[in-house]
Amino acid sequence: MKKKRISITDIATALHVTPSTVSRALNGGGKVSEKKRLEIVSLAKKLGYRPNPIAKSLLENRTHTIGLIIPEFTHHFYSRMLAGIESVTSQAGYQLLICTSNEKQKQEIKSTQTLLDARVDGILATISKMNDKFAHLQEVMDSGTPLVLVDRFSEEIETPYVISDDFQGAFSAVDHLSQSGCKNIIHIKGPENLSTTFTRFMGYKEALKKHGIGLKEELILESSDENLQEKIRSCLLNHQVDGAFAYSDYLAFEVYKIASELQIRIPQQLSVIGYADEPISMYVNPTLSTVNQQPFEMGATGANYLLNKINNPETELEIKTLDTKLIIRGSCISSSKAPSSVRS
Structure with missing residues (x-):
């Protein structure tokens, strides 16, 4: 039999207080004595109470989720970029919803709709190579959902970018x-x-x-x-x-x-x-x-830009161009004039 999820009402009933008192105690609100707050918190832990994420998101008008659209997972570049993104979003308390376009415009459009329907707080995306229309990305911004593009640039969309040089x-x-x-x-x-x-x-x-x-x-x-x-x-x-x-x-x-x-x-x-x-x-x-x-740095920078935009919608347009590094290995004859590592 499925175990019943413990609610604020259950805790309130057990302690003979109102649900609003329990809610204030668990969320750090006022008008609750320290003794009663500790009593409520202790029982919540004992019963295994977990906040309802849907109710919390409705209350805060945030889902604490971020949508990510990338062309694919198979290339090391995108897996490293994902690692950079997650290093920032997880620390900030956000979950990622990840979609892949497989470099197809139709799939990219469908992904944006899926993420908007999920009411994500913002979207990070890499434009697919088959993309020559951008109405779906404009729709994201028109909906009030912050958008940051990474790796690939388009003059059609005025939004924050993080790209390499x-x-x-x-x-x-x-x-x-x-x-x-x-x-x-x-x-x-x-x-x-x-x-x-x-x-x-x-x-x-x-x-x-x-x-x-x-x-x-x-x-x-x-x-x-x-x-x-x-x-x-x-x-x-x-x-x-x-x-x-x-x-x-x-x-x-x-x-x-x-x-x-x-x-x-x-x-x-x-x-x-x-x-x-x-x-x-x-x-x-x-x-x-x-x-x-530097895909890890690209992902981390893009995630920080998006969080800035989520927390402050009036943030000015940010465009970051990351340095590249030339790595000389066995496939080239070394030149005394040419450095083995070059930064832009």
């Missing part, structure tokens, strides 16, 4: 390749519509410009291309490629695969740098050079 991260990577003597550097771009794809490409272009290396369209590849592996193979065979900078570590591994098939040695003949510092980067041979975006 992807321009400087890409620039530092290609700058290192160029200082190491690379002249023909492939860039594999990220998904269309994402701010991160654009800013990393801009960083790539600016680093080439700094070293007087002309932009070659044939060395710029789209990750969405169904024939990506063939395009990489063609570049390596026909354009004397000596460097590669990829939007992500996983795209960098595509370069590893084709280079191995063509018996091109990394880093002796081809230097490679990825992005995101996935754990597997340490276990491929040679270990992969990459750019770390």
Whole structure:
């Protein structure tokens, strides 16, 4: 048989006081003697009383829950970002309701509706790569629910952001390749519509410009291309490629695969740098050079921004750009001019 949940009324009946007296005693209210307060608190503990979260949320007009929408869990980046978020929200007494968009706009829209229906106090979100409409995010803000976006930026939404300096991260990577003597550097771009794809490409272009290396369209590849592996193979065979900078570590591994098939040695003949510092980067041979975006710090900062917005709705628009770190490992020939760690 299901055990009956102890209520304030049960405690009041047992002690021959009013429910309002019990409520004041348990919530630190006045007009209750210290003797009676201790008596009420003692009995509440003995009976295993737990506050009704629904009633409490109605009273305070808060649910002490925060909604989170992320594209996926599989990438180390998002799991570290989640850890950063939770390190802040749990300490502040908030629970997370987590939804994934699987990089699909329809699922992202459904997630926002689910979280609004759950009356969360605020929402943290990373825009999906298939997202080109933002009415659902505007609806969140119009409802009075604070919204903070992390990792990806959109000029369509005026809300607090926490992003990494992807321009400087890409620039530092290609700058290192160029200082190491690379002249023909492939860039594999990220998904269309994402701010991160654009800013990393801009960083790539600016680093080439700094070293007087002309932009070659044939060395710029789209990750969405169904024939990506063939395009990489063609570049390596026909354009004397000596460097590669990829939007992500996983795209960098595509370069590893084709280079191995063509018996091109990394880093002796081809230097490679990825992005995101996935754990597997340490276990491929040679270990992969990459750019770390500090996802834990990104999540923690985003959570703090959201809590600030929840507690003070008039908080001014906050936009934080976090430093990136270039990590040079075995996939690059070290340059005496190029530092092993670069901060934006």
